[in-house]
Amino acid sequence: MSRTDYFRDPNAPKANSVVPSVTAVVRDERGDILLIHKTDNDLWALPGGGHDVGESVAQTVIREVEEETGISVTVEGIVGLYTDPQHVMAYDDGEVRQQFSICFHARPAGGTLRTSSESKEVRWVSPTDLDDLDIHPSMRLRIDHGLDDSRAAPYIG
Numbered sequence: 001m002s003r004t005d006y007f008r009d010p011n012a013p014k015a016n017s018v019v020p021s022v023t024a025v026v027r028d029e030r031g032d033i034l035l036i037h038k039t040d041n042d043l044w045a046l047p048g049g050g051h052d053v054g055e056s057v058a059q060t061v062i063r064e065v066e067e068e069t070g071i072s073v074t075v076e077g078i079v080g081l082y083t084d085p086q087h088v089m090a091y092d093d094g095e096v097r098q099q100f101s102i103c104f105h106a107r108p109a110g111g112t113l114r115t116s117s118e119s120k121e122v123r124w125v126s127p128t129d130l131d132d133l134d135i136h137p138s139m140r141l142r143i144d145h146g147l148d149d150s151r152a153a154p155y156i157g
Contacts, residue, residue: 006090007084007136024065041136058104062075071111073109
């Protein structure tokens with residue numbers, strides 16, 4: 001399913017749903033960040049996705065990162081909460097979702113990089129190479145916050 005992101009666009013369609021979701025700033029021992037090249041909007045992004053009934057939000061992070069990248073992670077803290085009502089995502093089925101995302105710090109705990117139906121490329125990216133990638137402004141904000149160690153808050157599950 002394709003998706004169009006609208007960020008502070010006065011011509012954006014009106015939201016008709018809110019789905020709690022997560023993203024994760026996963027950094028390896030070199031400080032590189034785990035990113036995916038998404039299939040739905042052709043942009044680079046942090047791995048993440050929707051929260052499912054019956055799981056904790058930390059379990060959502062672990063499941064989504066592994067599903068999209070092949071990497072298992074340990075959740076370490078919270079980067080921030082992103083709920084800007086002026087950021088909506090329109091899907092081709094008519095859903096227009098208001099952003100509601102919790103971004104976490106996580107560290108890799110194993111696994112091997114691989115793609116999924118949601119990611120056409122997965123790789124570790126040096127922070128110095130971020131400007132070379134097509135990243136949505138709201139995602140870049142989360143990445144920048146995730147790189148700012150002064151913003152880190154512990155996650156207590």
